Amino acid sequence: MSEATMTSSAAVKRVPEVAPPRPAEPTARRPLPLRAMAGVAVLLGLIALPLLAGGYWTFTLGLCFANAIAILSVSLLVRYGGEVSIGHGVFVAAGAYTVALMEKYLGVSVLMALPFAALAGGLLGIAFAFPSRNLSGIYLAVATMALALALPELLLYFSSITGGYEGLYVKRDALPGVSRDLQRYYVPLAGLVVVALLLRQFRRSRQALALLLIRTSAPAAESFGVRRSWARLSCMALSGGIAAIGGALLAFSSSTVSPNSFTLWTSIFLLVGSVVSLYSLGMFGSLIGGVFLTLMPLLLAGAGDWVPILYGGALLLVVLGANLIPESWRVRPGGGAA
């Protein structure tokens, strides 16, 4: 969030020690001691948590981590693509079904299937961004919405492969010799950390800069030789791939996939989670979204009908609240802080 401000304040404190200020050090390269330490502390806490908490909590948190990855993919699309997708549940489903099908037919575990899941999600992302590559973002939103509504029909039709209403099971262990409860906790956690670190790396890449340039000014970007249609496709591919990784880990930690868990509402809720996390691309921001998304229905188990109202209210509150924050404080939609 306020990454740049924290970076600069940390840097100011360090200045006396470094005698000649090195001129051309890129801002993003500076170490972030405070933030990194806090991050490592929370991470250690999460790693130690299964020693303290029971199986129920580790199971639920495993789902939170997987959901957080899916939320990261939505946030990536919003921040780098400036697009909104109402069909990300489909990319999550692509990952989940890839894992389940590869286990069923090839007998491989989730770790082997993960690259294929990511690939499937990425290709699917390209396939659905392609028709709207030269059009405004609403077309992508509508196309993904149609995709989300069509998915259950297709899954049910090909029920001999996809298991129909019942879905498929993901039973195979990823790490031999570790208890199943712990695997379902640690594998998604590791996935979340890896994805968050990769996104951090991505933020510093030329690719990310090009995408942000296109968001800011398409004509300027085109004059630098960066094409808008290419940006849409690459952003959707990346986002779809990450969503599929989230789906793969979701399938692993819930050990089952079924059409019921991938409806239009799944996709809309993913967007809600992304908004609640303020489109954060970091691990903890997305985790807040994931926890909100996973725990709220559990906490409100008796009041199922209140869940849409609550999610909708939270979405409006965050969106309107963020609008009230003064311009200078606000997180810029793309990249780091202003």
Add this chain to the structure above:
Amino acid sequence: MADILGLIWAGMVSGCLYALGAIGIVLIYKSSNVVNFAHGNLAGLAAFLVFGFTAGILGNMAWGVALMLTLAIMMVVMAISYFVIAPLVFKSDLTSTIATLGIGLIAQGVTQLVFGSNVVSLDLPLPKWSAQIGAMRISAYDLAVLFVTAASVGLLYLLIERTRVGIAFRAVSANPFASRVCGLSLRRIHLFSFVVAGLLGLVAALLIVPTTFLSSTSVSSFMLQAFAAAVVGGFSSLPGAVVGGVFIGVLMNLLSFYVAAEFTNTYLLAVILLTLNVFPKGVLARRGGARV
């Protein structure tokens, strides 16, 4: 071959309703650049209100009274939905579009909370008349749909072409900045388009109910058809929305009869993707392509 006329006729009837839904979406998009994803849920809530007022859940009124009351409520609801997202409209299209999803979620939740998630049937007060012309079976319902659609579209046409607010609407959708310089209130035009869209959505939702059943999700999935119609017609063209609606209605009927009935949403997806590839700006744009 004998069935085809009947299928086309039935498709045209339901297509009219998709057109009404699509016009609402296009009206809002043209004036404010917001894609209202809450449209279906709000229309569904309105249909449930009419059901509640007539079936004794919220009262036991005559049909006309219930309809008038719901129309009034719908105007208020649409005004409130606009004022909720109003602070965002000029800031970011993306954020305001996301906010409409929040409104949709709330409308959905309220519908479920008040009316439950059961499927109900809502009968319109129409005579049980029908006639057979060749393969076409024409019922009072069909004629009512055609008449109401024609009347709504005609009224909307007069409103947009002949009244001051209509001229202002056209000005704002053509060039918001210039209209503001000329002293038009953009907010008022946005509000106008939200309210009119809400009323059209209510009419469409009420008329679609007798063919399916009313459940808290049925109207919002009907809205996908409206979105597809809007895409086919080019997202910002009002005549396109009508053409797209009728096209979608007929096509869906033919496909579900001749191919398979369980794939409605998949067909719509295919239509949307195909249209975006072949006619990126809608079917009508190609025809008037000479105008630059």
